[in-house]
Amino acid sequence: MTIVRDILDLIKVRILFSALLTTVLGYFLAVDSASFDVLFLFWLCLGLGFIFSSAAAINHVMEVGTDALMDRTQNRPLVKKRISLLSFWIGVLVLLLFGTAILYIKFNLMVLVLSLFILIFYDVVYTPLKKITVLNTWIGAFPGAMPVLCGWFSVRDDLDFLIIVIFSIYYWWQLPHFFAIAWMNKESYLNAGLKMMSVDDKGGHKTAFHLCLSTFIFLVFLTLPFFFNYVGYIYFIPLMGLSILFCYYIFLFCIHKTVLASKKILFCSILYPPLILLFIVLDSLV
Structure with a gap:
């Protein structure tokens, strides 16, 4: 079972699941109920899942040196050499080829281009920036929010206000989510030489400010689908x-600046992607 756990680790299965949830939401918002096609959605998620998995795996090989310096990542399969580089690259190539083939054959070119853009932006732009500038968090949130566009453009060839708002929701949601992670792991990031805001934020005041600001903007976008009917x-x-619970935990962080408070923020933030999808679907059924 170790090999299964290692593969799931390499493809970052939790992040993959969240990305595919947003893809499903993009598709759901773009298609009318009479045209909803489960098989279509299956192939979409399969093709994108292969591409996103290859992007996550490539990130592992790019950061193997950095991962070896951090407690939370030093047991990853490439760091411990439980998977050979030859096997690794064969797996990545297979995922990339199958994902590209599925998206090229079954969907429009926009979906394939978006998925490859996400891969390139994540691995070639965002990953190196983590050692260059603290702006990496804001920049990396763009590819993180883009799977919803893949779902949308699988059936639509235009943008409208709703999908721009949904994209913005997922963009701004990532910032407090990752600020919390950065505070929890600030010592590890410092040891690994990663440029995170929390590393030089000894009193936690910058982290608290940006948590509050990004959460405020996130919540504004979160309410817009309701206020625009x-x-x-x-x-x-x-x-x-x-x-309300999310804001309460952020308030606790602003007061105490503790790791426990950041863990509560993280836990609460993880609930948003599945619940946004769930409640939009349930709302449409009423």
Whole structure:
């Protein structure tokens, strides 16, 4: 079972799951109920899943030296050499070829271009920037929010206000999420030479400020689908309840600047992607 765990680690299965959830949401918003096609959605998620998995795996090989210096990543399969580089690159190539083939054959060119752009931006732009500038968090959030566009453009060839808002929701959601992670792991990031805001933020004041600012902008975008009548109270009430809890944990962090408070922020933030999808779907059924 070790090899299975290593493969799931290499493809960053939790991040992959979140990316595919946003893809499903993009598709759901783009297609009318009469045209909803489960098989179409399956092939879309499969093709994108292969591409995103290869992007995550490439990130592992690019950061193997950095991972060896951090407690939370020093047991990764490439660091411990449990998987050979030959096997690794064969696997990446297979994932990339199958994903590209599926998206090219079954979908429009925009979906394939977007998926490859996400891979390139994530591995070639964002990953090196982590050792260059603290702006890497803001820059890396762009490819992180783009899977929803893949779902949208699988059936649409235009942009409208709703999908721009949904993209913005996922962009701004990532910032407090990753600020919390950065505070939890600030010592590891310092040891690895990564340029994270938390590393030089001894008192936590910069982290607290950016947590508050990014959360405020995130919550503004989160409410827009309701105020522009795209969704109703089934979406609005539970997500506002979650947001009150989210803001409370951020308030605790601003007061105490503790790792425990950042863990609570992280836990709460993880709930947003599946719940946003769930409540938009439920709202549409009423």
